[in-house]
Amino acid sequence: MKQKKNEDALVARIARALAGTKPSALDCGLGDDAALWRPTPGRQLILTCDWFLEGSHFLRHKHPADAVGWKCLARATSDIAAMGGQPRCFLLSLALPGALAGRWLNQFLSGLKRASQALHCECAGGDTTWENKVLIGVTVIGEVRRARAIRRCGAKPGDLIFVSGTLGEAGLGFRQLRRGRGMARPSNHALRKHLYPEPRLALGAWLAERRLASTMMDISDGLSTDLARLCKASGVGARIESVSLPRTARLPAAEAEGFALHGGEDYELLFTVGPRNAQRLPEKFHGLSLTCIGSITKERRLVVETGQGIQTLQPGGWDPFR
């Protein structure tokens, strides 16, 4: 963590709050010009960074500081899961108003620390400054065995399309948060999934280790938007069966389908599997359902098969703040 003038005390507080208790691959973390970190021999590094900005990605008066801390790391780490890797360490760029340097910061750091421990991703450093609103940038460094990472390109016609878990719950949770008054509480599953998403690290690593998936990505912006990206990267199309979509049971079917197709921030994994490998997939992976929702087509367009026939699927990824 680089130390800026008048902020040395703040940096020291953050360092104390995030200090790990386990043996570390860090030879030098917070408090020097930069962190020194030992990569594991034979691994590739996975590098990703993610904005998490007040007003764009969270609302200060709706999202508890603890959830902001958890989510900023969890969502960046989801990109590591999407490559089939394991997170190792992260860098935190934090700008915040002086008025938030007390209780808000403590709660933020508490949520961030819990995510850091749960995701086995230690804080290696960062940069802090003051701003009139909260700006967060998180960089996560992960690792994966060489040539095992799963990318977005490589899906072939005939591959089956799978998703983990249930789609649209986080979107529903955010609707509840917006409609509710004051600070949100994780009072039901949908709100919990919106506030405290859990990147599918174990599933991603398992698929990569066994070379089961031909492509993979995480669903951050909604299935219709993210599947279009996967298809574009692979030069293929896709056909989705509406009836197969794993959706929330807490809404009428048609509304739940809309959330499943376009709701964002589920951080579930979207992956394609060749027909032979598909037989090796369990229905559940450590309790997490794996659902076949359609297949890859040669024709480069996305269609969804409903009771009323086949319709073109427009990327309609739902950005909560658009």
Next chain:
Amino acid sequence: MKQKKNEDALVARIARALAGTKPSALDCGLGDDAALWRPTPGRQLILTCDWFLEGSHFLRHKHPADAVGWKCLARATSDIAAMGGQPRCFLLSLALPGALAGRWLNQFLSGLKRASQALHCECAGGDTTWENKVLIGVTVIGEVRRARAIRRCGAKPGDLIFVSGTLGEAGLGFRQLRRGRGMARPSNHALRKHLYPEPRLALGAWLAERRLASTMMDISDGLSTDLARLCKASGVGARIESVSLPRTARLPAAEAEGFALHGGEDYELLFTVGPRNAQRLPEKFHGLSLTCIGSITKERRLVVETGQGIQTLQPGGWDPFR
């Protein structure tokens, strides 16, 4: 570079603008969930990130977009130089107003590309979004031979204190920029140093490779502030000789001394060397002067020796925007 909805075209533009021409250690860069990168066997990684925010670190109507692009990478890379390492790749977090997505962005990317090539640091990815002002976060990944990195702790009483180059020029350049009208031009050395700083990568790596320096850091916030940090990390004090400070000849001596002691953003290296190793230091390293400005003391305070006697040196690092 992660692709956000409505921003895929922007990401593609950035990727094209920053695409390298040389062989790369990147197996997968912009356009997937994350970048895949092969570290060099036997090296430690150096990880650092830096904010560069409109209004705090640069002024949109004073700093040319090209200089913003150059400087955001150069200053983050200076932390790699300060550890004695070599930069390898960077991640760019960029948020900008829609109105700047044309010419401003092109010029920004042009400056960033030049820095990327000059510093041998390729773009591995990033994240983009829209905001009402320009927000930049840069993460740089560097490498250093194991156990060769030079940290801030480890200075011993009797070690000599050295700085590279001339101190206070960038501070003077910023004063000129503030006093000037409209967009700044790099019309003299001080302005060039403020707008287009050059991290001292070759010197840092040379000192690390030969194990010549006991501690090192870069001077980003001003000598008085940064030397205090080095001394604190090492549990020592320092005595500076005012007359030895390498200062600009473009100002009266006393004013130049103030800039040399407290001016920020020079991105020169500050390092300590044991008395025996000091004899192995050249006066110039590839044309860059190396000046002994004082020595480390056991007593934990910073003093400066002037013609008028010995005075306590207060950390007065000059933050241009404070």
